[in-house]
Amino acid sequence: MTNDTLLSVKDLKVYFPAGDGIARAVDGVSFEVRRDETVCLVGESGCGKTVSALSILRLNPVPPAEIAGGRIMFDGQSLLKLDEESMRRLRGKHIAMVFQEPLTSLNPVFTIGDQIGEAVSIHENIGTEALHRRCVQLLKSVGMPFPEQRLKDYPHQLSGGQRQRVMIAMALACAPRLIIADEPTTALDVTVQAQILQLFKSIQKKRSMSLLYITHDLGVVANIADRVYVMYAGAIVEQGNTVQIFRHACHPYTQGLLASLPSRLKRGKRLYSIPGVVPNPAFKPKGCPFHPRCPYAEPVCREEFPEMCDYGDGHLARCPVLFDKRDL
Numbered sequence: 001m002t003n004d005t006l007l008s009v010k011d012l013k014v015y016f017p018a019g020d021g022i023a024r025a026v027d028g029v030s031f032e033v034r035r036d037e038t039v040c041l042v043g044e045s046g047c048g049k050t051v052s053a054l055s056i057l058r059l060n061p062v063p064p065a066e067i068a069g070g071r072i073m074f075d076g077q078s079l080l081k082l083d084e085e086s087m088r089r090l091r092g093k094h095i096a097m098v099f100q101e102p103l104t105s106l107n108p109v110f111t112i113g114d115q116i117g118e119a120v121s122i123h124e125n126i127g128t129e130a131l132h133r134r135c136v137q138l139l140k141s142v143g144m145p146f147p148e149q150r151l152k153d154y155p156h157q158l159s160g161g162q163r164q165r166v167m168i169a170m171a172l173a174c175a176p177r178l179i180i181a182d183e184p185t186t187a188l189d190v191t192v193q194a195q196i197l198q199l200f201k202s203i204q205k206k207r208s209m210s211l212l213y214i215t216h217d218l219g220v221v222a223n224i225a226d227r228v229y230v231m232y233a234g235a236i237v238e239q240g241n242t243v244q245i246f247r248h249a250c251h252p253y254t255q256g257l258l259a260s261l262p263s264r265l266k267r268g269k270r271l272y273s274i275p276g277v278v279p280n281p282a283f284k285p286k287g288c289p290f291h292p293r294c295p296y297a298e299p300v301c302r303e304e305f306p307e308m309c310d311y312g313d314g315h316l317a318r319c320p321v322l323f324d325k326r327d328l
Contacts, residue, residue: 007033012070018282027234038211043231093123096171100183102163106155113151119173138169161192182214233289240315250317
């Protein structure tokens, strides 16, 4: 962990009971977020992205969730060792989260002003007039039209894009050093999605904060990420900067995701899809969990879960078969 590392997750394991067995939703995940950078955690639904993100703020319900191993360090502090009161002081003030569906995250019986104001007043002793000005300024900072009026509105009176802007304003309320965004544009149309992504990029640059962005959409990754971690079946299978991942993908799963992207050259053609599905975390195959879907699988892949192979400059991939076949 270097001095410029803000968040470090090492060998994190989060398990859930599943009948007579155990669902290993997150099974040895390691990644880091440096200061003032945007990191994307990408993978299909069910691969463990959201469970990993919720574990950082200890928001997975315990039980049934169990953090079975690993460590989470934030600015040199172990988050897994903090008591609940210390975690409450940290949530929102130092690390904030923007969830996928704002309509289920916002309280329907309180106004927007009440909810943004609460996010501020929990962590700061601030007067009524100053709080109102702060709420107006926060809505202005996320591009909300008519912010004074919006403070009086209820969540159901806003559009999906406006509700997501409110969620971002709440996340920014106490100027956190890290924002975790869990697929915040999934429920939005393409135009609004582009606006929200541009908003994240603008805020990250202006406020010099770090952003951990969770997504299954590689188009979003290309638009926003400095570095990328590709996740499959509860494990990181490839990591690198955006250029390395998009131009020199070295894991068959990453290559499959990239091959499935639409493009002008593929217009009118059937898009590629990776055969099969992400395995049930309670019934993962032996060896590499991707081998039942992999076009390069060899007998060793069915027996051993491979370590990361080092391609240099921070580019790692968990596939020794393609590593041995690379051009030297």
